[in-house]
Amino acid sequence: MTVGTPPSLRDLHDVLLLDLDGTVYQGAHAIPGAREALVGGSARLFYVTNNASRSPLAVALHLRELGFPTAESEVVTSSQSAARLLAEGLDQGSSVLVIGTEALAEEVRLVGLRPVRRFDENPVAVVQGHSTETGWAILAEATLAIRAGALWVASNVDTTLPTERGLCPGNGAMVAAVRAATGREPLVAGKPARPLMDDALQRSGSERPLVVGDRIDTDIAGANAVGVDSLLVLSGVSSVADLLRAPESYRPTYLASRLAELDLPAERLSIRPHPGVSVRREDSDLVVSCDRASTPDRLDVVRSVLDAAWAGPGFEGLRAEDPVAAAAVADLVG
Structure with a gap:
């Protein structure tokens, strides 16, 4: 940074706590421009994911295959946080019924607990994480255990998962089935609950962290839960239309279309x-206009409107007075 140049968003933070699905990659493919935006930057990178289906090592290897230099120690998963929650509440050697992959079962082993797959093995807890193989049979085993009083921990409750084909059912969709069958609520390890974010902050040792993600209901809400700044990137699930009337806990500090804008x-x-x-108020509406001479960027208009919408009392409509403002308003109203 040269003298007189305003600091970039990246320069203000010592660690980026990056979501994966929808932020860095979608399925097997890196999001265009993500690698170039992250490799060689000044801030340290930690990858913080709600997806409990793969081990930290497998995630790190996948990131390296995509061109992101990553160590296993720089990956923080909801499966690790879920295992920590279990270990804090159970005696060593206790049986835990695992709904999920072997990677989740291994995290259970690493904290001194015994993973099982059947109710008749007397589990005292159930841990539930995403797996494409989850079916009725294992959900039935978990339902029996939970109805019998077992502690229930969910790695996350994301209802959808971004893939290269689009949005597919996430762990939260399967959690909903067990909730319906038991009438119980799980302890949640992943974003927006605190455990995963607390683990990421502790392991990174960050003093000025920035959470970066694509979902306001998980990444941004998770950042707000622990009181740190956040950047929403529009490369995954959430859109600007989701932001206009978002509750306070879902509101990001910063907004960008892609990771490359970290250097703005x-x-x-x-x-x-x-x-x-x-942006002014007229009766119950917000009215937006743009100075033709300055030709503001479309997202600058969106940021200005969001600031006004979040700062004041409620409003009913959103109106534009020129073509540039109209384009931004169209994005905001969906």
Whole structure:
């Protein structure tokens, strides 16, 4: 950073706590531009994922295959946090019924507990994580255990999972089935609950962290739960239309279309009033106009509107007074 140059968003933070699915990659493929945006930057990188289907080593190997230099120690998964929650509440050697992959079962072993797959093996807890192989039979075993009083921990409750083919059922969809069958609520390890974010902050040793993700209901809400700044990137699940009337806990500090914008000035990405954009209240509406001479960027208009929408009392409509404002308003109203 040169003298007189405003700091980039990356420069303001010592560690980026990055979501994976929908932020860095989708399925087997890196999101275009993500590798170039992250490799060689000044901030250290930690990858924080709700997906409990793979081990930290497998995630690190996949990232390296995609061109992201990553060590196993730089991957923090909800399966690790779920296992920690179990270990804190159970005696060593206790049986835990695992709904999920062998990677989740291994995390259970690593904290001194015994993974099992059947109710008749007397589990005192159930841990549930994403697996494409989850079916009725294992859900039935878990239901029997939970109805008998077993502790229930879910790695996460994301209802959908971004893939290269689109959104598919996530772990939360399977959790919903068990909830319906038992009338119980699980302890949740992953975002937006605190355990995963607490583990990521502790392991990274960050003093000025930035959470980066694509979902307001998990990544951004998780950042707000632990009181750290966040960047929403529009490469995955959440859109600008989700933000307009988002509850306070779902609101990011910064907004960008893609990871490459980490090197833009932080003030440019901040959700605040931007030059050349006017947002005023008329009766129950917000009215947006843009200065033709300054030709503000479409996302700058969005950031300005969000700042006004979140700062004041409720509003009914959103109106634009020129073509640039109209384009941004169209995005916001979906």
